[in-house]
Amino acid sequence: MIITDTHTHLYSEAFNDDRHEMIKRALSQNVSRFFIPAIDSTYTASMLQLEKDYPEHVFLMMGLHPTHVKDNYKDELRHVEEMLAKRKFYAVGEIGIDLYWDKSTLGIQQEAFRYQIQLAKKYKLPIVIHCREAFDEIFEVLETEKSADLFGIFHCFTGTLEQAKQAIAYNMKLGIGGVATFKNGKIDQFLNQISLNHIVLETDSPYLAPVPYRGKRNESAYIINVLEQLSHIYYNVSLEEIANITTQNSKDVFGV
Structure with a gap:
């Protein structure tokens, strides 16, 4: 069984004291593929x-990252473009719109989101979308950019069934x-109406730890708890089958 964590910030300062031990714990649980989203240029090294x-x-x-779209966003976008031109990456992400922290930057967030989608198309890469309190705004941009070469992952999907279907219609897997x-996550109430072929697993560690670790630091090994919950949601589909399907989905998106 190979388990893929499609979204984990392993470079986070939260892991500075035990990063290698934390990664070993994940590897011991068969979590052996880690996809690492960027935030801004300060984390590249x-x-x-x-x-x-x-x-x-x-x-x-x-x-x-949309919450890091600040006054210097054009310099940051230049860094993204320079790095994409220089070496291999597996996605453009995480990109998108976040209106939870700051609504005043919506205009430049939209500009940065659209620009990075176009970079992804240029380099034939998937996008990984961050969306917080911004489904309408995200879909508005995706509608103007939709094409056969637009695809990727809707990271940390927290929307409704209709929003899930809309995301899938834009060639997005649901993270x-x-x-x-x-208990108040709500997606467990309708997720079994979405085929496992449209789903990938993620932790977003060190954030959003699953039950029973909720409120504590998250880590990639805890993806096992997400797997177990999905087995329950999908009426006892085995952990191995869910791991295999979602890992294959991640291969289809990232090409590796």
């Missing part, structure tokens, strides 16, 4: 070091993580 330390397990993305284990 640590991401590259992580890949150097775990070349068979770590796969990097490049992008500018399912700890929220599926929350």
Whole structure:
């Protein structure tokens, strides 16, 4: 059984004291593929070091996170473009729109999102979308950019069944993580109406730890708890089958 964590911030400062031990715990649970989203240029060096330390397990993305779209966003986008031109990445992400923290930057968030989608098309890469309180705004951009070469993952999907279907219609897989284990997460109420062929697993560690670790630091090994919850949601489909299907889905998206 090979389990893929399609979204984990292994370079986070939250892991500075025990990063290698934490990764070993995940590997011991058969979590052996880690896809690493970017935030901004300040994390690039640590991401590259992580890949150097775990070349068979770590796969990097490049992008500018929407909450880091600030006054210097054009410099940051130049960095993204320079890195994509320089070496191999497996996705442009995480990118998108976040209106939870700051609504005043909506205009430049939309601009950065659209620009990075176009970079992904240029380099024939998937996108990994961050969406918080911004489904309408995200879908508006995707509608203008939709094409055969637009595809990727709707990271940390927390929407409704209709929004799930809309995301899938834009060639997006749904990234399912700890929220599926929350009593108030809501997605567990309809997820079994979505084929497993449209789903990938993620942790978003160190954030959004699943039950029974909710409120604590998340780590990639805890993806087992998400797997167990999905087995329950999908009426006792085995952990191995869900792991196999979702890993194959991740291969279809990332090409590795």
